[in-house]
Amino acid sequence: MQDILLISIRTIILYFLIWFIFRLMGKREIGELSILDLVIFMMIAEIAVLAIEEVEDHLLHTIWPILLLTILQMTLAYLSLKFQSVRRFLDGKPSLIIINGKIDEGAMRKQRYNFDDLMLQLRENNIDSIQDVSYAILEPSGKLSVVEKENKRKHAALELPLIADGVVQHDHLKQINKNEQWLRDELAKRGYHQLDEVSFCSFNQKTFYIDLKDEVRKKS
Template identity: 55%
Template sequence: MEEYLLIIARTIFLYIVILIIFRVMGKREIGELSVLDLVVFIMIAEMAVMAIENPKDKLSHSVLPMFLLMGIQILLAYVSLKNQRIRDVIDGKPSVIINNGKIDENMMKKQRYNFDDLLVQLRDKNVKNVADVEFAILEPSGKLSVFEKKKKEEEETSTEGQQEEEGTLNLPLIMDGIIQEEHLKQMNKTNLWLRQQLRSLGYKDFKNISFCSYDKGVFFIDLKDE
């Protein structure tokens, strides 16, 4: 009887500990968890199970590593928040699978992503035909973001200039003071073009820019906090 009471007490205690740990580590939807997040969560859950299954073992032997993992996760989250390169290593980068209606097979091979995966996720987005997709971006979490082509009726009411802008994927051009060269290439723009545009808007040093995007001829610019 005493052993059962001990198991119940440890279960309740560990439940509270895990709840606190997950709350401290921050809020994220299950579908948006990175590989690192999943590894940490699985390890913490496994430690909790072992602590419950072995009531004779000291509780500190399981709780200490759990809090250590929490500390490591918080530290990595803070470092990745300040450094984009580290963020790319930890979380990965989004990959454009369909660009301007063209499937990038090389990118699919690089991500080990096959056509069955693509069709399944398109159906999940209620997209029946690949031909209806203008852009499809595979997020680091494995989620597919889909942008469908405009309908013919809408295209006929748009001007030629508007169609050119809308046919360009809206991607961040600067993040954490670093120019995103790959995104510029995908938008058929150059580093020189971006610098000239920013200077004309009064931004001489792009390193002071926290985030910059370009959509329909308009820049959105957010400066770093002092």
């Protein structure tokens, strides 16, 4: 009876502790969790289970590693927000799997992504035929984002980020056969002369979308 009471108390304490920790980590859908998030969550869950079973072990021996994992996750999450290189190292970057109705097998091999996975996720996006796809992008979370062809005859324009977190995306510029000087000239025409003032800039073959750093905060 005493063991049952002790297990119940430890379970309740750990429940509220983990609930509080997950609230601190921010709200994200399960499908959007990064590899780092999944590793942290799995380790916390395993530690919590062991703590409930090992009633003779002091509860602080469980709470400390959970808090340490939380600090680690929040620190890396903060660094990934500040530095694109850290974010790409931890989460990876999106990969173009289908381009104008053609499959990039090399990108699939690089991501260890097979045709069964591709067809499954296309069906989940209500796509009946690969020919109807203008672009399919495999996100770092493993989710497949699909852009259908307009009217299933002409290609939809893919919006490519050219600047993210103030950093020029040279690989995206290369995809549209442009360079950094072209980007600087186009932004200058629109009144943006300093790239380090631009937080995000994208281009969809027709128009630019430009967002300055802390633009919303400055207006409010």
